[in-house]
Amino acid sequence: MLSSLRIGFLSTYPPTPCGIATFTEDLVQAIPSSFSPEIIAVSQDDETISYPEEVKFIIQKEKKEDYWQAAEYANKELEAVSIQHEYGIFGGEDGEMVVEFLDRLRKPAITTLHTVLSHPSPGQVAVLQKIIQRSEKVVVMNSLAIPILEDKYQAPSQKLVVIHHGAPSSYSYEKEGQKSALGLSDRIVLSTFGLISRGKGIEYVIQALPEVVHKFPQVVYLIIGATHPRVKAREGESYRNFLEQLVKELNLEEHVIFVNRYLSKEELVKYLVATDIYLTPYLNSQQIVSGTLAYAMRFGKVIISTPYLYAQELIGKDRGILVKFADSQSIKDALFRVLENPAYFRQIEKNAQKFGAKLKWTEVGRDYARLFEEIINQETVSFSERNQPDFSSKSLLVED
Secondary structure, eight states: OOOSEEEEEEEOOTTSOOHHHHHHHHHHHHSOTTEEEEEEEEEOTTOOOOOOTTEEEEEETTOHHHHHHHHHHHHHHOSEEEEEEOGGGSSSGGGTHHHHHHHHOOSOEEEEESOOOSSOOHHHHHHHHHHHHHOSEEEESOTTHHHHHHHHSOOOGGGEEEOOOOBOSOOOOOHHHHHHHTTOTTOEEEEEESSBOGGGOHHHHHHHHHHHHHHOTTEEEEEESOBOHHHHHHHTTHHHHHHHHHHHHTTOTTTEEEEOSOOOHHHHHHHHHHOSEEEEOOOOTTOOOOHHHHHHHHTTOEEEEOOOHHHHHHHTTTSSEEOOTTOHHHHHHHHHHHHSOHHHHHHHHHHHHHHHGGGBHHHHHHHHHHHHHHHHHTTTSOGGGSOOOOOTTSOOOOOO
């Protein structure tokens, strides 16, 4: 076992309101104490943030020179770098400025992919191919991403590793106590949480509720989370206003509650503990990962979800119910199925709890630690001499 390894984490980072930032913070806290994490934070747009002390270097998203200087810092100070990748968090076309960092990095990199597109643009293919080429290992959180990466991006299979999205290792809250604390005693609590945008498909849950609450008047649906900052900058609160108007039109004011703020992890856990049924009615069939779904599975919730890729991976057999995309009738049928069959409800909870134990951050942290040790131990071969795949002769064209 190596000791005192200084590992860099290139990512957004709290207090930036971003799921990848939260993921990075959780991962940093989960890796064993024999590692010394140092954050290279990518500051989004013109935000001014007071970062915590573990942030050692700040990159202004669109400033190329910052990526160069960050790579110099990593070469001098770090043993390896963990990169959290999603196209939008890095500067340039298709987030290409992360390649500026990798081109100058002389320490091994592990890249975790938070987005894997089945129908990428040529530019997205080119950027991700370069990232894969320059990374020692590429982590995905869904095994269904592997054939996509091999087919669309010509990723070498030996580089690809599956490590699940993490979720809290332990919690001390109890469901009925949390319902009481939130003013939800004697209610059947449905919830969806995360940054709000049109792709969440929340309107289809709302449209499914009138008949459900007629038979089960104790049902309440919590829509938890602030509007995504980029969505708010582009279109204001138009989607939330649309949802609120829909609630009024269907006379559901007593059964739908909007919690319009970005929740701390502690608040999020409390709401999730109080939840009976968790819904992800997302509209993007190619969504490869969802931190909120991982949390719900870890907490042993009955999950109703559209069959986007990550839901297919996690829910599997009898760990929840998959429903049709953009189909309120399908959601309504699923709600009746679990509400009218308590034994089936409890069996889904039991199956989810069993699988969810695999998603503990302690387990995920150990998996990443093993990868860090593996690539650092391979450093007897210089970076420039490593056998990197050559993409130069491969077509960047993809199927429509």
